Amino acid sequence: DTAVSQTPKYLVTQMGNDKSIKCEQNLGHDTMYWYKQDSKKFLKIMFSYNNKELIINETVPNRFSPKSPDKAHLNLHINSLELGDSAVYFCASRRGGLGTDTQYFGPGTRLTVL
Amino acid sequence: AQTVTQSQPEMSVQEAETVTLSCTYDTSESDYYLFWYKQPPSRQMILVIRQEAYKQQNATENRFSVNFQKAAKSFSLKISDSQLGDAAMYFCAYRTFTLDSNYQLIWGAGTKLIIKP
Numbered sequence: 001d002t003a004v005s006q007t008p009k010y011l012v013t014q015m016g017n018d019k020s021i022k023c024e025q026n027l028g029h030d031t032m033y034w035y036k037q038d039s040k041k042f043l044k045i046m047f048s049y050n051n052k053e054l055i056i057n058e059t060v061p062n063r064f065s066p067k068s069p070d071k072a073h074l075n076l077h078i079n080s081l082e083l084g085d086s087a088v089y090f091c092a093s094r095r096g097g098l099g100t101d102t103q104y105f106g107p108g109t110r111l112t113v114l
Numbered sequence: 115a116q117t118v119t120q121s122q123p124e125m126s127v128q129e130a131e132t133v134t135l136s137c138t139y140d141t142s143e144s145d146y147y148l149f150w151y152k153q154p155p156s157r158q159m160i161l162v163i164r165q166e167a168y169k170q171q172n173a174t175e176n177r178f179s180v181n182f183q184k185a186a187k188s189f190s191l192k193i194s195d196s197q198l199g200d201a202a203m204y205f206c207a208y209r210t211f212t213l214d215s216n217y218q219l220i221w222g223a224g225t226k227l228i229i230k231p
Contacts, residue, residue, distance in 0.1 A: 017169060035160070040205055041153075041223065041224045042221070042223055042224075043205065043221045045218055045219070074227070081228075088157055090159060092159070102149065102161050102164055103161075104161070105151075105159030105160070106158070107156065107157060107158040107160060108157040108158065108159075
């Protein structure tokens with residue numbers, strides 16, 4: 001069974017369009033994350049959601065908005081796509097609370113903006 | 115602020131040989147966690163191994179082991195009997211031992227591991 005899934009795996013679109021990436025985890029985890037991995041492979045956290053509450057919102061343009069309909073889902077909506085948005089986007093989840101919690105990552109979504 | 119440094123952008127090793135990937139970090143905290151993640155060409159991020167800073171014993175997972183030197187703030191990954199399937203980007207990551215349920219992973223820039231058949 002897939003622990004963290006993302007759809008689509010590939011997304012090619014034109015500048016100015018609005019697109020969404022879906023993420024689902026079946027691990028019963030409390031916190032979910034979105035990361036952006038640029039062409040240099042550097043991972044940058046964008047958002048995290050804990051019990052449907054936005055916890056972290058790094059310096060991300062407000063064109064990006066996370067939506068969490070329930071604890072198992074954290075979707076990423078991107079409005080007015082720009083060339084610089086081209087990257088691989090990873091969803092991740094982890095169990096809440098203390099301890100050596102580790103993040104479990106989805107397979108990634110490669111977004112290409114033309 | 116904590117930082118994680120992987121000084122080797124790329125490493126190569128002959129199949130069946132042993133390779134060590136370096137990671138250093140900077141922190142003023144005494145308790146924290148360290149991780150190695152693997153990202154194969156499929157792009158999925160896979161947890162390889164983790165280490166709690168308060169544990170003196172180095173973590174091991176089958177062919178993967180770490181050399182954790184807390185005083186030197188070093189956390190290297192050793193891969194024994196390298197296999198073609200080990201070819202991937204390897205990321206070192208740090209997280210604080212926080213009582214809050216919220217935390218971030220601080221990531222290194224990654225090391226590309228090439229396995230030569």
